[in-house]
Amino acid sequence: QKEVEQNSGPLSVPEGAIASLNCTYSDRGSQSFFWYRQYSGKSPELIMSIYSNGDKEDGRFTAQLNKASQYVSLLIRDSQPSDSATYLCAVNIKYGNKLVFGAGTILRVKS
Amino acid sequence: GAGVSQSPSNKVTEKGKDVELRCDPISGHTALYWYRQRLGQGLEFLIYFQGNSAPDKSGLPSDRFSAERTGESVSTLTIQRTQQEDSAVYLCASSLAGTSVRITDTQYFGPGTRLTVL
Numbered sequence: 633q634k635e636v637e638q639n640s641g642p643l644s645v646p647e648g649a650i651a652s653l654n655c656t657y658s659d660r661g662s663q664s665f666f667w668y669r670q671y672s673g674k675s676p677e678l679i680m681s682i683y684s685n686g687d688k689e690d691g692r693f694t695a696q697l698n699k700a701s702q703y704v705s706l707l708i709r710d711s712q713p714s715d716s717a718t719y720l721c722a723v724n725i726k727y728g729n730k731l732v733f734g735a736g737t738i739l740r741v742k743s
Numbered sequence: 744g745a746g747v748s749q750s751p752s753n754k755v756t757e758k759g760k761d762v763e764l765r766c767d768p769i770s771g772h773t774a775l776y777w778y779r780q781r782l783g784q785g786l787e788f789l790i791y792f793q794g795n796s797a798p799d800k801s802g803l804p805s806d807r808f809s810a811e812r813t814g815e816s817v818s819t820l821t822i823q824r825t826q827q828e829d830s831a832v833y834l835c836a837s838s839l840a841g842t843s844v845r846i847t848d849t850q851y852f853g854p855g856t857r858l859t860v861l
Contacts (some may be wrong), residue, residue: 714764731776
């Protein structure tokens with residue numbers, strides 16, 4: 633089992649729809665969870681961080697964390713073509729600052 | 744500084760040569776990380792610095808890879824005797840603080856160095 637797993641996609645949604653991206657992780661003790669967006673040929677940029685169970689909203693983005701089920705998700709409301717990118721889930725594994733990244737989910741928003 | 748910077752942005756080298764990649768973290772960030780990203784793949788952790796010490800080198804793929812950091816500033820990643828499988832984008836990230844009980848600070852990434860080994 634991989635430490636952080638994501639569906640590679642591509643996930644295709646029409647413009648204006650809600651895109652739902654999911655991530656599962658193996659270390660039950662993980663406490664820090666991040667979603668990064670990576671455009672082709674660019675470096676990852678932070679979208680959201682979440683540390684507590686429940687939902688965290690920031691503009692069109694909502695991160696959801698369920699530690700009991702060991703999954704974290706990202707919802708993008710009113711998806712735009714500019715949201716088309718690879719979304720990376722990152723989780724701290726074991727003690728300290730090591731982040732393990734999932735392989736990423738490709739999102740395509742069609743106008 | 745404005746953000747994490749890396750140099751060079753692109754490096755083409757011949758198999759067997761040594762290369763040095765440089766990373767300048769955000770000013771005031773004590774933690775620095777190196778990752779490798781092969782084409783179409785996710786990020787692979789290489790090494791983490793807290794100040795100028797490296798508490799986690801577990802991701803360095805072989806003894807051809809080494810890294811050092813001067814204080815809480817510049818870091819260099821050196822790859823000796825490069826091989827074609829070393830071709831990738833090498834990403835550096837920094838975060839404000841280092842160790843904390845099970846909480847990881849947000850990491851901010853530089854633009855990366857694209858390494859091509861012919």
